[in-house]
Amino acid sequence: MxxxxxxxxxxxxxxxxxxxxxxVCELDFSNPLELTVAVILSAQCTDKRVNMVTPALFKRYRTAADYAGADPAEIESLIRSTGFFRSKAKSIREMAAALVREHGGKVPDTMAALLTLRGVARKTANVILGTAYGKSEGxxxxxxxxxxxxxxxxxxxxxxxxxxxxxxxxxxxxxxxxxxxxxxxxxxxxxxxxxxxxxxxxxxxxxxxxxxxxxx
Structure with a gap:
């Protein structure tokens, strides 16, 4: 039919x-950077588990520069329980470095700019745009x-x-x-x-x- x-x-x-x-989005966050990190961590992981990990992570790293300059092993230890922690830690650090280098440390609010970031595909970009910025692009x-x-x-x-x-x-x-x-x-x-x-x-x-x- x-x-x-x-x-x-x-x-x-x-x-x-x-x-x-x-x-509403079930990931806990207080700003666009925290949301971006949380969505990257949510790949192949439950929101509940991510929300157990992020309080310590967000307390330790507050800016894109903090993540970009972080010791990879330290990030890995904090996010280990989310799975694929080495890949996710690399994505977070490279994403943050790009924010510092190209966007003044801020998460951009356009699909085109978001898709240039490591670890951000359309799914992640749509979550960020809709949840953090109230924009519907997909x-x-x-x-x-x-x-x-x-x-x-x-x-x-x-x-x-x-x-x-x-x-x-x-x-x-x-x-x-x-x-x-x-x-x-x-x-x-x-x-x-x-x-x-x-x-x-x-x-x-x-x-x-x-x-x-x-x-x-």
Missing amino acids: RIDRRAQAARTVAALRTLYPDA IVVDTHMKRVAYRLGLTRRTDPVRVERDLMACVAREDWDFFGIAMVWHGRRLCGALKPKCSECPMAAFCPRRGVKASG
Whole structure:
């Protein structure tokens, strides 16, 4: 059955606003630099774990110059539990060095500038722009977004760039930031990878459940 994606997206946004009216980024931060570091750490790691690590990290390093001049081993020891700690430490230091060198130590507020930074791809850039600066230049696509959007029939793609393109075409721009966060919340809380809780989901009435083999 062919789905009208714009209508489906509108139904989805309405349901998400009812389910998660207060949906916000779950990473703890107090400024754009802290958010950028936290999002880099969140790769292949839960927000909960990142939030356990960042208080000590943010207390030790307060500016981009602090990170850029830090002992790699010290950063690694502080972020070890987030996984891939050597790669993440390198990304953080090189990202910070670029901020000092090219942006006066500040995190830029444009997609083009953010994408030049080490460790920052479109997903990270979208989080920074939407959460730190209130700018909507795209939709955050992570593993939860890809899964839920596919099940709802909002995309047939698996490549994040193409998924984002499909979603940007059917979701109203004013909803992009909320949609990106709320879909992740939904993926974590109800629409899990192995056994989604379809019987508890208010979207079950209009969800085609693409790819769902078993549900609760």
